[in-house]
Amino acid sequence: MDDQELHSLETIPSGWLMSSISIEKINDVYIRVISDRSIEQELADRFTFMVEGYKFTPAYKSGVWDGKIRLYNLAKKTIYAGLLHHILKYAEENDLTVNYLNEVATTEDIDIDYVKKFTDWLNIHSRGKPIELRDYQIDGIHRALTQKRLLLLSPTSSGKSALIYSLIRHHLEHNRRCLIIVPSISLVSQMYGDFVDYSSDNGWKTENYCQQLQGGMTKDVSKSVLCSTWQSIFKQPKSWFDQFDVVICDEVHTAVAKSLSGIMEKLTATPYRIGLTGTLSASKTNKLVLEGHFGPVNQVISTNELMTKNQIAQLKIKCLLLKYDQDTRKGVSKYSYQDEIDYLVTNPARNKFIRNLTLSTTGNTLVLFTLVEKHGKKLYDMIAAKAGDRKVFLVYGDVSAERREEIRALVAKEKDAIIIASYATYQQGINVPSIENIIFASPTKSKIRSLQSIGRGLRLNDGKTHCTLFDIADDLSWKKSKNHTLKHLTERLKIYSEEKFNFKIIEVPIE
Numbered sequence: 001m002d003d004q005e006l007h008s009l010e011t012i013p014s015g016w017l018m019s020s021i022s023i024e025k026i027n028d029v030y031i032r033v034i035s036d037r038s039i040e041q042e043l044a045d046r047f048t049f050m051v052e053g054y055k056f057t058p059a060y061k062s063g064v065w066d067g068k069i070r071l072y073n074l075a076k077k078t079i080y081a082g083l084l085h086h087i088l089k090y091a092e093e094n095d096l097t098v099n100y101l102n103e104v105a106t107t108e109d110i111d112i113d114y115v116k117k118f119t120d121w122l123n124i125h126s127r128g129k130p131i132e133l134r135d136y137q138i139d140g141i142h143r144a145l146t147q148k149r150l151l152l153l154s155p156t157s158s159g160k161s162a163l164i165y166s167l168i169r170h171h172l173e174h175n176r177r178c179l180i181i182v183p184s185i186s187l188v189s190q191m192y193g194d195f196v197d198y199s200s201d202n203g204w205k206t207e208n209y210c211q212q213l214q215g216g217m218t219k220d221v222s223k224s225v226l227c228s229t230w231q232s233i234f235k236q237p238k239s240w241f242d243q244f245d246v247v248i249c250d251e252v253h254t255a256v257a258k259s260l261s262g263i264m265e266k267l268t269a270t271p272y273r274i275g276l277t278g279t280l281s282a283s284k285t286n287k288l289v290l291e292g293h294f295g296p297v298n299q300v301i302s303t304n305e306l307m308t309k310n311q312i313a314q315l316k317i318k319c320l321l322l323k324y325d326q327d328t329r330k331g332v333s334k335y336s337y338q339d340e341i342d343y344l345v346t347n348p349a350r351n352k353f354i355r356n357l358t359l360s361t362t363g364n365t366l367v368l369f370t371l372v373e374k375h376g377k378k379l380y381d382m383i384a385a386k387a388g389d390r391k392v393f394l395v396y397g398d399v400s401a402e403r404r405e406e407i408r409a410l411v412a413k414e415k416d417a418i419i420i421a422s423y424a425t426y427q428q429g430i431n432v433p434s435i436e437n438i439i440f441a442s443p444t445k446s447k448i449r450s451l452q453s454i455g456r457g458l459r460l461n462d463g464k465t466h467c468t469l470f471d472i473a474d475d476l477s478w479k480k481s482k483n484h485t486l487k488h489l490t491e492r493l494k495i496y497s498e499e500k501f502n503f504k505i506i507e508v509p510i511e
Contacts, residue, residue, distance in 0.1 A: 019095075019096060019097060020035065020096050020097035020098065020099055021033055021034065021035040021039065021087070021091055021096050021097075021098055021099070022034045022035065022098075022099040022100075022101055023084070023087065023098060023099070023100055023101065023104050024100075024101035024102055024104070025081065025102055025103065025104045025105075026078065026081075027081075027268040027269065028081065028267065028268055028269060028270050028271050028273070029080065029081060029264065029265050029267065029268050029293075030078045030079065030080060030081055031078070031079060031080075031081045031084060031087075031104060032076070032077050032078050033072070033077055033078075033079055033087055034077050035096070039094075039096070040072075040074060040077065041074070042090075043072045043079075043087075043090065044070065044072045044074045046072070046090065047070065047071035047072040047079065047083070047086075047288070048068055048069070048070045048071070048072075049068065049069050049071075049288070050067050050068055051067055051068070051069055052286075054067030054068075055067065069289070071083065071288060071289070071292060079292070080289075080291075080292025080293060081104075081105075081149075081292075082149055082151075082273070082291050082292045082293055082294055082295040082296070083288065083291060083292045084104065084105055085295075085296045086288075086291075106148065106271070107146050107147055107148065108145060108146050108148065109146070110142065110145050110146050112138065112139070112142045115138055115141050115142045115145070116138055118166070118169075118170060119133050119138065119141065119166050120132075122165075122166060122169055122198075122202060123201055123202040124162060124165070124166075124198045124202070125197065125198060125199075125200045125201045125202070126162075126197055126198065127197065128200065130201070131162070133159070133162060133163075133166070134159065134311070136158070136300050136301040137158075137159050137162060137163050137166075137300070139300070140152055140154065140163055140298070140300040141163055141166050141167060141170075143298055144163075144167055144274050145167070145170060147295065148271055148272050148273070148295075149271075149272070149273040149274070149294055149295035150274055150275070150294060150295045150296065150298050151252070151274075151275045151276075151277070151290055151291055151294040151295055151296065151297045151298065152274060152275065152276045152277075152298055152300055153277060153278070153279075153280060153297055153298065153299040153300060154276060154277075154278060154299075154300035154301065155278040155279075155301070155302065155303040155306065155451070155455065155458075156278045156303075156451075156452065156454075156455025156456070156458055156459075157306065157311075157312045157455060157458040157459045157460075158278075158300060158301055158306060158312075160250065160276050160278075161191060161194040161250075162194075162198065163276075163300075164180065164191070164248055164250065164276070165194065165195055165198050167246075167248060167274065168180070168195075168225055168246075168248070169204070171245070171246045171272065172209060172224055172225070176245035176246050176272070177221075177224055177225075177243055177244050177245050177246070178224065178225045178226070178244065178245070178246040178247075178248065179225075179226050179228070179241075179244040179246065179247045179248070179270075180225065180226065180227040180228070180247075180248050180249075180250070181227075181228060181229070181230055181233070181247065181248070181249045181250070181255075181263070182227065182228075182229060182249075182250045182251060183229065183230060183250075183251045183254040183255065184229060184401075185214045185229055185401045186401045186404055186405060187229075187250070187251070188212050188213070188214045188227050188228065188229060189212065189214070189401065189405060190405075191227050191250070192206065192210060192212050192227055195210055208223070209223055209224050209225055210223055210224075210225040210226075210227060211223035211225065211226050211227070212227055212228075213226055213227065213228035213229075213232050213233065214228070214229060214232060214401075217232075219232070219233070219236065219240070221243060226244075230255055230259045230260070230263065231259070233263065234259050234262055234263060236266075237266075238266040238268070240266075241263070241266040241267050241268075241270070242268075242269055244267065244270050245270060245271070245272060246270065246272040246273075246274075247264075247267055247270050247272070247273050247274070248274045248275075248276070249274070249275045249276065249294070250276050250277075251276070251277060251278075252275035252276060252277045252290060252294070253277040253278075253279060253280060253286075253290070253448055260289070260290075260293065261289070261293070264293040273293065273294050273295065274294065275290060275293065275294035277290075278451060278452060278455060279447060279448045279451045279452060280297070280448075302499070303315075303451075303455075303458070303499055303501075304499060304500040304501070306458075311460070312458040312459065312460060313457065313458050313459070313460055313464060313465060313466055313467040314465060314466045314467070315454065315457075315458065315466075315467055315468075315469065315501055315502070316466060316467070316468045316469070316502065317468075317469045317471060317496060317501055317502065317503035317504070318468065318469070318470050318471065318503070318504060318506055319471045319473060319489065319492075319493070319503055319504065319505045319506065320357075320470055320471065320472050320473065320506055320508050321473050321474075321475050321489070321505055321506065321507050321508065322350065322353065322472065322473065322474045322475065322508050322509075322510040323475050323507050323508065323509050323510060324474070324475065324476055324510055325511070328476065329476050329477065329478040329483075330478050332476045332478075332483065333476070333477075333478035333479075333481055333483070335483075335484075337484045340476070340483060340484050340485060341370075341371075341442075341443075341484075341485070342374070344443075344474055344485065345369075345370075345371055345374050345375035345442065346374060346375075349510050349511055350474070350510060351375075351378065351379060351382060352382070353472075353508070353510060354367070354379060354439065354441050354472065355379065355382045355383050355386065357439060357470060357472075358383050358418060358439060359383065359386055359387065359390075361436075361437040361439075361468075362416065362436075363415065363416065363434075363435075363436030363437055363464075364411055364414055364415065364416065364417050364418075364419070364432070364434045364435050364436055364437070365417075365418050365419070365435070365436070365437040365438075365439065366418075366419045366421060366426065366432075366435050366437065366438045366439070366456055366457065367379060367383070367418065367419070367420045367421070367439045367441050368421060368422070368423050368426060368438065368439065368440055368441060368442065368453055369420065369421075369422060369423070369441045369442045370422065370423055370442035370444070371442070372396045372397070372398075372422060375441070375442065376394065376396055376420060376421075376422060377394065379420055379441060380392065380394040380420045383418060383420065387418065390416050390417065390418055391410070391411075391414060391416075391417045391418070392417070392418045392420065393407045393410075393411070393417065393418070393419045393420065393421075394420050394421075395407060395419060395420070395421040395422065395425050395426060396421065396422040396424075396425055397422065397424060397425060399425070404425065407419065408432055411432050411434060411435075412432055412433070412434055413434075414434065415434075419432075419435075423442070423444070423449055423453060426453070426456060432456065432459075433459035433460060433461035433464070434461045434464065435456055435457045435459075435467065436457065436464060436466070436467055436468070437457070437467070437468050437469075437470065438453065438454065438456060438457045438467065438468070438469045438470070439469075439470045439472065440453070440469070440470065440471045440472055441472060443472075443473065443474070443485040443488045443489070444488060444492070445487070445488040445491035445492065447491075447495050450492055450495055451495065451499070454469055457469070471489075471492060471503075473485065473486065473488070473489035473492075474486065475507075
């Protein structure tokens with residue numbers, strides 16, 4: 001413990017610790033929470049969690065790590081500043097007095113009428129037409145500006161990029177330097193392109209204020225706004241991060257915990273910290289780490305609300321449950337999860353069914369898969385061979401960002417194209433409003449992957465009012481035993497129910 005930490009302890013009056021907690025801001029990353037030793041131990045226990053899947057990590061297997069994340073450092077008495085609201089909740093639950101040793105959390109007094117007038121003044125356009133921000137976007141901007149640090153939960157097609165643009169423009173009016181972080185190179189280009197689009201009729205030149213960082217581009221920041229991927233800046237020294245007053249992280253749920261913490265912990269003098277995501281992991285640990293870096297979760301609006309307001313496409317979900325014969329079920333019943341996956345993606349009858357389903361759709365169709373060599377490329381060959389005049393595209397990790405953008409632009413102008421894409425490349429951030437059908441060709445139980453993938457089809461487009469999801473599942477159960485991927489369907493159905501999506505299950509014999 002250094003001299004500054006010892007001084008903090010010495011300044012606390014005797015008698016406070018037994019029935020109170022004292023909170024001190026260290027910087028924009030950490031606060032110090034001091035109390036009686038027993039209370040500190042309770043805090044340490046309260047903010048210690050087993051990491052999901054810890055048993056499979058090399059560090060745990062080698063005995064180097066016990067599989068736990070400890071957010072409250074018992075020795076230094078520190079915790080992420082974004083978890084202040086959890087500390088205050090703990091104090092309230094235990095009738096503890098809270099003493100602030102300095103100004104721990106600051107807010108700004110900004111009237112929502114100012115936000116409305118400011119966004120009107122921005123004169124935002126999209127594809128040549130003026131757009132008026134919706135009430136929930138105005139509210140999200142207002143909360144982000146007044147509270148300074150927030151984790152905004154805003155689903156796909158809710159207008160997150162326009163919200164980010166408005167925040168950036170406000171901060172630039174106050175001479176604040178901004179860092180925007182997105183998960184992929186294609187999203188760097190897309191965010192920059194969105195800013196150009198929004199500014200097409202207001203005289204604001206994006207190239208004068210915004211700089212992109214991707215690939216081999218320079219890390220010397222010459223503009224007021226830098227848009228980068230996590231990977232491009234992860235290894236930069238703390239001194240490099242000191243230049244930013246504002247950090248805005250889009251699709252923040254995708255950040256690897258180590259990368260996220262490595263970057264956010266270097267931003268010690270960055271008071272404005274906004275994270276945005278359409279979905280949060282069910283993992284309590286993951287949510288608390290995100291809150292620790294950005295602040296409390298605020299839901300801007302839900303997907304169901306957007307549908308009710310007719311502000312996104314109406315979603316129809318058809319769960320196509322493929323039923324296999326008894327001999328097949330019996331043979332597969334003892335398969336491991338990976339063996340079952342290998343059986344399904346190489347099953348000729350199943351792949352033929354996916355091909356025929358894809359070709360039977362009308363409108364632009366997105367087929368999502370997991371395994372490239374074993375499944376995606378084979379589906380592409382099968383579908384392209386029978387597609388006739390329909391344009392068919394294959395997108396996966398090895399396809400360059402430039403080619404992906406080219407395909408996106410082409411499909412945006414098409415009426416009946418087919419994109420066969422890996423979940424990894426198309427589950428988030430890709431803006432193709434013309435997609436009318438989505439096919440889950442590979443099983444998943446991930447809430448984030450499911451909802452993000454569905455989001456690809458929810459944007460409205462000229463003449464488009466609905467999107468159909470064909471969720472392909474496989475019933476390989478034998479007697480009382482359910483197969484692995486059938487259990488995954490159960491998890492997806494829970495997600496659909498939680499989101500209030502309409503779905504129906506259709507049994508389909510497969511031979």
